[in-house]
Amino acid sequence: MFKRLPGDEARNLVSTTPDTAVVFRPAVVTTPAILTLIILAGRVLAGLVRMTWRHPIAMLAAVAPGVLTILYGWQTALLLTAPTPAGLAAWALTDRDSFVRLVGRRLQAWWRLIWIYRRHWQPVMIVSGLGRHIRGRDYLPRLVKVTCTPWADLVTVRMLKGQAVKDWADRLDHLAQGFGAVSCRVALTHSGRLTLTFPRHDPLAVPIPSRPLPDAATVEAIEVGKQEDGRPWLLKVHGTHVLVAGATGAGKGSILWSAIRGLLPAVAEGLAELWALDPKLMELSYGRDLFGSRYAATPEECADLLDEAVSIMQKRAARFAGLQRNHTPTVDDPFVLVVVDEVAFLTAYQTDRQLKHRISAALATLTTQGRAVGVGVLAALQDPRKEVMNIRNLFPDKIALRLDESEQVDMVLGDGARDRGALADHISLVPELGAGIGYVRLETSPEPVRVRAAYVSDTDIRAMVATFGRAA
Numbered sequence: 001m002f003k004r005l006p007g008d009e010a011r012n013l014v015s016t017t018p019d020t021a022v023v024f025r026p027a028v029v030t031t032p033a034i035l036t037l038i039i040l041a042g043r044v045l046a047g048l049v050r051m052t053w054r055h056p057i058a059m060l061a062a063v064a065p066g067v068l069t070i071l072y073g074w075q076t077a078l079l080l081t082a083p084t085p086a087g088l089a090a091w092a093l094t095d096r097d098s099f100v101r102l103v104g105r106r107l108q109a110w111w112r113l114i115w116i117y118r119r120h121w122q123p124v125m126i127v128s129g130l131g132r133h134i135r136g137r138d139y140l141p142r143l144v145k146v147t148c149t150p151w152a153d154l155v156t157v158r159m160l161k162g163q164a165v166k167d168w169a170d171r172l173d174h175l176a177q178g179f180g181a182v183s184c185r186v187a188l189t190h191s192g193r194l195t196l197t198f199p200r201h202d203p204l205a206v207p208i209p210s211r212p213l214p215d216a217a218t219v220e221a222i223e224v225g226k227q228e229d230g231r232p233w234l235l236k237v238h239g240t241h242v243l244v245a246g247a248t249g250a251g252k253g254s255i256l257w258s259a260i261r262g263l264l265p266a267v268a269e270g271l272a273e274l275w276a277l278d279p280k281l282m283e284l285s286y287g288r289d290l291f292g293s294r295y296a297a298t299p300e301e302c303a304d305l306l307d308e309a310v311s312i313m314q315k316r317a318a319r320f321a322g323l324q325r326n327h328t329p330t331v332d333d334p335f336v337l338v339v340v341d342e343v344a345f346l347t348a349y350q351t352d353r354q355l356k357h358r359i360s361a362a363l364a365t366l367t368t369q370g371r372a373v374g375v376g377v378l379a380a381l382q383d384p385r386k387e388v389m390n391i392r393n394l395f396p397d398k399i400a401l402r403l404d405e406s407e408q409v410d411m412v413l414g415d416g417a418r419d420r421g422a423l424a425d426h427i428s429l430v431p432e433l434g435a436g437i438g439y440v441r442l443e444t445s446p447e448p449v450r451v452r453a454a455y456v457s458d459t460d461i462r463a464m465v466a467t468f469g470r471a472a
């Protein structure tokens with residue numbers, strides 16, 4: 001009945017070594033076929049119980065037609081079960097969003113669990129070195145569940161005992177390639193549990209047009225683009241300082257302009273002021289009228305403007321002392337955002353030592369004391385190395401756009417950011433595909449989030465100047 005397997009030959013083993021003192025003849029116990037069948041049946045039953053426990057509705061849908069047919073005949077079964085698919089189809093046609101959210105994504109997740117992840121789990125784990133094959137047994141991390149979002153698969157994994165997140169972070173390429181995704185990111189969710197994110201498509205692949213002007217005057221989180229999951233990317237500039245690092249052509253301008261755009265209604269109401277330092281004389285000069293007299297281009301002018309910001313900050317601090325600890329923008333004490341394009345021109349690349357010292361001191365003073373009194377700095381920078389920007393750590397919020405070298409990612413976003421998937425050095429050089437794309441660490445989570453800034457075109461800037469130039 002059963003094929004003879006190599007193991008059955010063990011009883012015929014003889015030693016071929018001459019004069020061997022001891023010859024092993026392993027005792028081979030033949031398992032009765034009935035026992036094997038009972039064990040197999042037990043496993044199938046346990047699998048069915050587990051499946052019913054985990055997916056009761058799916059099991060009911062699969063089993064009900066058969067049971068009804070046996071009990072009442074096929075006509076009755078058809079009559080009783082047909083309304084379900086018909087109802088689902090009607091639901092899908094009338095309210096596609098809720099159908100996709102509640103049914104479609106679950107089916108998709110189930111299908112991808114079976115077809116992509118479970119099918120390839122063992123080989124990918126063993127080949128990538130995340131699982132172990134010891135003495136004929138596989139020790140594999142456990143694939144807990146798969147959830148589908150509109151753009152990615154989130155795969156929950158229980159690590160093997162003794163594994164570290166770094167073991168997984170070092171093998172992101174293996175995982176992406178193994179499961180047919182373009183990239184993979186890893187995040188620790190609970191002790192011993194990870195979530196792997198495999199994007200199915202890229203919602204940031206096409207440039208995003210400039211965001212609509214806010215209806216109300218606000219200095220709080222400004223919508224400057226989109227996050228990878230499709231939600232708006234809200235940038236906080238009030239109560240913090242933001243450093244935008246990116247190689248030339250990475251799209252730093254689009255973040256500066258999106259932030260400026262979002263603040264314009266507040267500027268018009270007198271609740272905010274935009275001060276611009278434009279040492280490259282390129283980016284901010286285009287909308288110069290938006291800044292009124294608070295625009296500087298030469299290093300001397302920039303130093304004067306920064307000193308003025310420091311003086312305002314210190315006067316406010318003296319007035320607020322003992323009365324208030326946080327700033328609320330008012331017409332008398334508006335929020336001041338100092339926008340600096342290519343800050344290294346004013347610091348590292350500045351040849352006049354005295355001026356360089358003055359500017360560095362003013363920037364350090366603003367970034368250490370300005371938050372609480374409503375003076376913020378939004379600075380762009382091409383090269384994030386410490387020699388170039390020794391005060392980069394005084395900026396609480398940092399954004400990494402396309403960077404030239406992998407080591408620069410952790411310099412901008414902090415240790416371990418690249419290991420967790422902030423591949424800022426892999427962003428495309430083609431402007432349509434990569435400009436404005438970057439990684440941020442939001443306050444709520446240490447995991448880097450991929451974002452794309454909206455592109456504020458020259459036409460947008462001209463329209464902004466036409467509407468708000470006078471207010472400035």
Ligand SMILES: Nc1ncnc2c1ncn2[C@@H]1O[C@H](COP(=O)(O)OP(=O)(O)OP(=O)(O)O)[C@@H](O)[C@H]1O
Binds near residue numbers: 208249250432435452
């Ligand atoms: N958010 C964006 N979406 C799509 N394309 C963009 C975006 N931002 C910029 N671009 C494109 O990329 C080009 C370079 O952008 P930008 O000049 O802002 O880069 P940069 O980082 O400021 O470079 P540099 O440091 O050389 O000034 C722009 O001319 C534009 O065509």
